Amino acid sequence: MGELAAATLLAPAPLAFALGVVARLGRTEFRLPKDIYVGLSVYLLWSLGLQGGVELRHAGWGAITYPALATIGLAVLTPVTAYLVLRHAGRFSVADSAGIAAHYGSTSAVTFIAASTAARAAGLEPEGFMPTLLALIESPGIHIALAIGALGGKSEGQPAGAVLREVLTARTMVLLMGGLTVGYLMREAHWTPIAPFFDARAGAFKAVLTIFMLEMGLLAGERLGDLRRVGLFLTGFATVMPAVFGVTGTWFGHLAGLSPGGAAVLGTMAASASYIAAPPAVRVTLPEANPTYSLTAALAVTFPFNLLVGIPLYLRTATWLSA
Amino acid sequence: MQTTPLSLVTLIAEPVLEARLTSRLLALGATGFTVTECHGEGSLGRRAGDIPGAGVRIEVVAARDVADRIVEEVSRDYFQSYSVVVWLSEVAVVRGEKFVRHR
Numbered sequence: 001m002g003e004l005a006a007a008t009l010l011a012p013a014p015l016a017f018a019l020g021v022v023a024r025l026g027r028t029e030f031r032l033p034k035d036i037y038v039g040l041s042v043y044l045l046w047s048l049g050l051q052g053g054v055e056l057r058h059a060g061w062g063a064i065t066y067p068a069l070a071t072i073g074l075a076v077l078t079p080v081t082a083y084l085v086l087r088h089a090g091r092f093s094v095a096d097s098a099g100i101a102a103h104y105g106s107t108s109a110v111t112f113i114a115a116s117t118a119a120r121a122a123g124l125e126p127e128g129f130m131p132t133l134l135a136l137i138e139s140p141g142i143h144i145a146l147a148i149g150a151l152g153g154k155s156e157g158q159p160a161g162a163v164l165r166e167v168l169t170a171r172t173m174v175l176l177m178g179g180l181t182v183g184y185l186m187r188e189a190h191w192t193p194i195a196p197f198f199d200a201r202a203g204a205f206k207a208v209l210t211i212f213m214l215e216m217g218l219l220a221g222e223r224l225g226d227l228r229r230v231g232l233f234l235t236g237f238a239t240v241m242p243a244v245f246g247v248t249g250t251w252f253g254h255l256a257g258l259s260p261g262g263a264a265v266l267g268t269m270a271a272s273a274s275y276i277a278a279p280p281a282v283r284v285t286l287p288e289a290n291p292t293y294s295l296t297a298a299l300a301v302t303f304p305f306n307l308l309v310g311i312p313l314y315l316r317t318a319t320w321l322s323a
Numbered sequence: 324m325q326t327t328p329l330s331l332v333t334l335i336a337e338p339v340l341e342a343r344l345t346s347r348l349l350a351l352g353a354t355g356f357t358v359t360e361c362h363g364e365g366s367l368g369r370r371a372g373d374i375p376g377a378g379v380r381i382e383v384v385a386a387r388d389v390a391d392r393i394v395e396e397v398s399r400d401y402f403q404s405y406s407v408v409v410w411l412s413e414v415a416v417v418r419g420e421k422f423v424r425h426r
Contacts, residue, residue: 034377157404280339283337283339283405284339284340284343287404287405288404
């Protein structure tokens, strides 16, 4: 596992992330201009969707049925489990537990990309249709957690149902689902000339990812200061739960017939936490939930944990399961 | 130059609230609004999303009674749960008739 970890970590993307963290700890004022950050994320998500759609057309719907079921199962399991652990073991309020669970029930596209890259580098190419599963796991977890939060008592925010449309029409969903649709409908002859620009294995994508990871590091580094407020339980939660979800997800993927690379990526999706789609949905529905808890856990603890420890762990689990 | 004395309501709020606030403003009698992106500290602090300290500044020019209704509703519905700062100022508006809704 040592060489796997080294190969995973001594790559430009994780190194850029580390640089971002160190730079922020060194009190740099530098931030990527917001529009550039958003623009890069548009590029990354659109590429994922487009390529995923093309690969889905190649693979056919039959190939994706069981993995899709496994994905939906995980999308339901993770927010509910997270909520129960936070509420009953962590003694967080209903709102805080539901808010944090909404983050952990969803996923991080960047972590997905990191996992796919790592799997590829280890010679375990994941299935090309994985972005379809990413789109599937993105939103249900948020709504389930918010519904639990709404059941828990009267809230000052908007009703949980009102936010459904907003989540489904948010940037990530439009680019992912839209990209998948366009990629699926597109003729192969159209994909060939643009593939070098959008393909996740190509240089442009990897290059953009490194700049994006630098910004992620700056964001995560910013959140490190809040760790003390977050407390020991939540910090533990933000490392242990992803590991549990990740190994479980990898196992689900294996059962659904995914290759080791695909299973590990599915596991990573279950293990990762959202910090783009979930926060506004939670803020609007459960304003009593403290955003510092969920964002610090997701950005400062879980994201680096998955990068450093989680992804190698899930890859290891996947190869062990398939042996 | 002819000007009309009117009220300017300025709201500084979390970005997630923009859609809700602006639709309420129109419902309460405002004829329009202006939104600017801003960032800062204090009440805004670290809120929802990947961009810390981000906020929106919403400005509405309206007659005093509309302004009062806006301030009242915003304080009632948002102050407790969200980061919102509101202040009123008096302005002298050119073509002031544009900002008053006629029944």
